[in-house]
Amino acid sequence: MAKRAQPVTLIQTIGGVFTLLVALAILAPLGAVIFRAEGFTDLRAADWAAVRFTLLQAALSAFVSCIAAIPVARALARRKFYGRGVYISLMGAPFILPVIVAVMGLLAIFGRAGWLNAALEGIGAGTIEIYGMVGVVMAHVFLNLPLATRLLLQAWLAVPAERIRLAHSLNFTAQDMRRHFGWPLLRATLPGAALVIFLICTTSFAVALILGGGPAATTIELAIYQAFQFDFDLGRAALLGMVQVAICVGAGLIVWRFANATEFGGGLDRPALSWPGDRPLSRGIDGAALILAGAFLLLPLAAVAGQGIGAVTGLPISTWEAALRSVLLALASTTLAVTLALPIALLIAGKAARAGLEGVGLLSIAVSPLVIGTGLFLIVFPIANPVTLSLPITGLVNALVALPFLLRALIPAARQAEATQGRLADALGMRGMARLRHAILPRLGRPLGFGAGLAAAFSMGDLGVIALFSAQGQETLPLEMYRLFGSYRTNDAQGAAVLLMALSLGMFWLFDQGGRANAAS
């Protein structure tokens, strides 16, 4: 019975087609760059140094982000406190900030002239130095801890309340909880979360350079910049782009071996109860985790807000137009991302899925935005003026970039929905749309809202491709902000950063909220 092949449904066929299209949309630009370069040129010794540095910092960043996320996610899963929802939404903000804003926020706290050093000097304790590998990892943890926390939290919240009630009645100790819930959950979720963060960090460029302290902190992405803009060596840029893809595939294969799906059985979707084995010590640990993470993530944001909030009302009209453009763009690319992600997630979660499909979804984080942008430019250029297409292309690329995060959130939920509701649906003869609507989709509400929120916020904050294609009167808010910085208008730029942060957070919060409302119904 369990091994019975599931019939291939329409939605899965659509998922298959979408998967192919996504792969094409990512690999075709790479191919276009290779084609234009008429072959590869060799990598230099410095490029290999960049590969080593990239792998090391990305691995460290992923490791620290995930380890730090465990106590925070656990505390959020088993504590109810006033403002919990706000806390969860707010702490998601760093992930969606443009790099320059995030770095400025971090430096306001940890930099040479930051609050921490001022305080340390005040008590005569000397100063700390943020520049170097420590700074790079710290910034990447700042940017990715929220994502890791939310991915773990999703998994924790997916544990049916009935299970926890059962654990209560069996008088589980804290250790029993770890063995039966905590560890299996982490084993199922951590490798995937670590992989996503590792891949995000492999394309890091500005963070690694600014906080890395100099040329030793050269990432593959910067090497691609050099090959493209300094040497105009498209062959080397394309080869470096392929090295990034290879790293993505390699990391994906390693992680895939360690990720095991966990099934906790079906529940009736009641809200989670407090955990058994809840001693004062664990309350203390949870409280400390929430306060520390909150301070680490929110103080830099507060610094950014404090610097710029006064300038928001005085922003030039063009900045507001750019903001409107960015909101519309984010809505469009979120729609596209969700449309793509849902069938693909159902395909991958279904038993007919083949290994490696998930990798397609991950590809788009690992491919260099510069290579994708250049490739798309080369593809579009003979057909149309790329500049007039800058917004549609940016929307498309943003949707592709958001896809992995949506899939990461959707696939485990879809698997679980299939595992818990699938047999009942089979027994009732539910197929196609009816099965989707009644058995599967209700269980995807929460991750779908979360993923859509991420996609929207991500698109709001993205600078990548628009900078390559930008045209007069088509600026997005992040681009406008960079231009303000570049025209000495630091105050206005800080104001634009606050506006950007508020809009990104607002969109994330709305979608995320919508997701929770669906889940409760």
Added chain:
Amino acid sequence: MTLTNTTIIAAGLTLVTGAAFAQEPVLTVYTYDSFASDWGPGPGVEVAFEEICNCDLQFTATGDGAALLARLRLEGERSDADVVLGLDTNLTAAAVEAGLMAEHGITAEGLTLPVAWDDPHFLPFDWGYFAFVHRASMENVPGSFEALAASETSVVIQDPRSSTPGLGLLMWVQNAYGDDAPAIWEALADNVVTVTPGWSEAYGLFLDGEADMVLSYTTSPAYHLIAEEDDSYASATFSEGHYMQIEVGGVLQTADNPELAQQFLDFMVSPAFQAIIPETNWMYPAAMPAESLPDGFETLAQPETALIYPAAEAAAVRDEALATWQNALSQ
């Protein structure tokens, strides 16, 4: 899906834009981001030129000068660009070598650059001296790279691989010190707080107090003085001289409308264009006497020696200078 959608949208857009501007010839000028931005010279230049040209001037902006050149090389012969505006002399040789540029045939009168100009492909529209900007309240301002290296002064610089000021700094040290450049860079390594991808990040770090000085231009304090009425910034004068950035424009081989492009280059060195530069691009205009500069410019530091490599030589020393820099700062 990508191709089908883009084709349809493209067709639609081409119809719309084509119909709207059918009467006037279009002059397409490729330039860097901050030139075309609302706060840059772009909007003023557009209005002034359209008054005299009976044409439609359109800017296309791409990142900085290096990105501009990469974009032109990418587009090659199919480029829509008539004029490129905003390469500097460290990049011009590559543009000529790639066969992108036509000769302008203009003998520019009244240039006010500190150096002679005889490039057949490019005309200058503005220039500036690279300099380390600091707070006016700073004590013991270093007067040379050697003094800077010997001091505790902290600086933020830009990466030459991703920004034109970063590349300018390499050329500056190379030009001033030649074979001793590696030693200078090694001595400077402990003064460099960090290296940023572009000018904006570096200047932001400096304003936030992360370093005592930032690599920028002698004209940067003019922005603070004139636009913000803040006289608390200054630039350090180095005794070995200051490397110049000369920003240029040129006509492309592929220009659809070479006469109009020529007319634009003429206009570029005329007073109408030049008067817009100081308070929008915050650089020195290339053809405007010092006494016509806006109030405030007379307060700026005046280096005694202007350093610059001719375009061909700049292209030749670039790779070696980069290797020197990478070796010194990677340790």
